[in-house]
Amino acid sequence: MKNVIEANINSYEDINWPNKNTKQNYSFIRSKNNNTVKIPVTIINGHLDGPTFSIMSGMHAGEYSGMIAAQKIISNISPSNLHGKLIIIPVISVEAFYQRSMQISPIDQKEVHFIQPGNPLGTYSELLIDTIFQIVKKSDYLIDMHSGELVQSLHPWVPVPLLGSNDMKDKAKLLARGYRVDFVEYREDLASIPPLCISLADEGIVNIWVEIGKNGIPTSSDVSRHYDGIISALKSVGCLAGKAEKPKQKIIKGRRYQINAKHSGFWHPDIREGQIVEKGQILGKITDFFGNLIEEYKAPEKSLVLYYWTSPAIDIERKPHGYDWHSGLISLLELNEIK
Template identity: 30%
Template sequence: MKVSKAAVLSLLAMASSLSSQQVKSVMNNEGRFRKDIILPVQSEQGETYIPVTVIKGKEKGPVFSIVAGIHGYEYPPVIAVQELLREISPESVKGTLIIIPVANTEAFKKRTPFISPLDQKNLNNAFPGSPDGSSTEQIAHLITKEVISNSDIFLDIHGGDANEDLMPFVCYYNRTDAPEQTAAAYELSLRSQIPYVVSYPYTITEKEPAKYAFKQAVQQGITALSIEAGKLGNVQEDQVALIKSAVYRMLQHTGNYAISKKADKKISKVTLLNRQEYIRVPQSGIFYSSFKSGDTVKKNQTLGFITDEFGTGKQDIIAPVGGIILYKIGTPPVNQGETLLCIGYYKQ
């Protein structure tokens, strides 16, 4: 396990409002504290920042990091983390929690799907980032260096963006050459009690850019996973509640936070989906489909069709495999090459 104090000191030292003496003072505050930090980011595109909360318990324990808002239009994760920040008490924490409530603040404030309005780049395609790059690349670098690298467990929370109809699931990478970390991520996935667990293949080398936040953590040998909940750029209260419940269950399992003295250790049955089939948009146009995320489909079933703006040129969309729709474009316009649907299924 990494040294919690080093992780905390690194982050606190980056907060321009704190002197080195103040950092030491905070660390000695009965051994536990909460500090809200602003990490400034300056680039040619303009100034922005990353909000970070560090909650350190009095007793030793793992460093559990939570990130929301890597895509600024994915609101249920952001609202769930806002509620967690109001509810979690430092007196009940063991180890350290590092929480980024909104990683992509400019996209969040400007209501921009997927990309940052500053540099038109996707933060969840930028890891490990660069200290001298654009604003998005610098944010990815700071998260990689100051959060991921100081974590024992890394949780990245996402949802359906403005155009995405998504069913809730928890996911991890099946890194076969790191069985201990993979097994820990799988166990945390089960503990979340989210009914669907998705396992992604891990195929990149050590030198390839990970691109995705929690894949970066996996590449660094850290126990990492992601929650996907919420859809279509709206706040669904049941999805906020699902995210919070899953996070609390994970924190209780790792020993970071006790939600109940009589913890329910029973794990409900989950559905494991270890394969994914991505259907790309064959032609730009208008997409029609009666299917929703979570629907079960059969191989060779017609899932919908695409027309041009005049309602002609119909092209059917056929399911190449049977399985469950994890997410799909839930708004009419589609552009060639985009992911139209993702079907999850299990293969022995």
């Protein structure tokens, strides 16, 4: 790899930060318990003091829009224009990326977004997430970019975990304010917030994640939404000069419904991402291979379709570590509140 420093690390303290007014690419390597992770990281140390801001993508290997946006951030932001430090991780799940493994790790079949950091002696994915945590744990802010996976049609929105002090909650809302999305979702129920987000907040790191893009297709529009949202967030917290964009958004809150198949078969969706469905409305059906109806699915309440699975293949028996990747159909958000 061109101009990349390979460095073995065990913790944040092992990172040799580049000098001020410097941009450096790294491959951070960590080995524990017969597992080895390699993580690409760019650190941009600005010419003046300021916050430490982490940006990451590629937690799920088929979510490409955020990865390309991260590459654009690396290319376009100069240390001479930056106040503080940027830590950019363009692809978290490198092995899954190379193997085109959707959503779950091909090494241990775990869903990395729902792993709590703190167990480097565990499985490959547990080492990976703990290493990510070590790299970013002294950050002031963090944005984690996601998209719809290769068979996931997703409507752009920004989930905002409201964690920590009131000041942290206000800053999390500020990070989301610059995204060109229809909906921003405030989340307070811990069960609806990934463990990594909770651990970051416990360290005092204001963090959000962003969902833009669908079906593993990195359109220029989706990449720009990710990129422009990051730039607005950096301006909002003083890392970059200039006025942050504040596009029109709606704030939504409500109960989440994950509609999962009860039978294996052939999935026929009858909805689209971003659609508002009424209580009792037909969402789709499962048939056998001959088209005979097995089960029909209806909306439990008036809800927004956040995303749905576009692949017809449904296998309820395949649930790696209990995850419903092969039986998931639709994710809905009950529309209790829109402002």
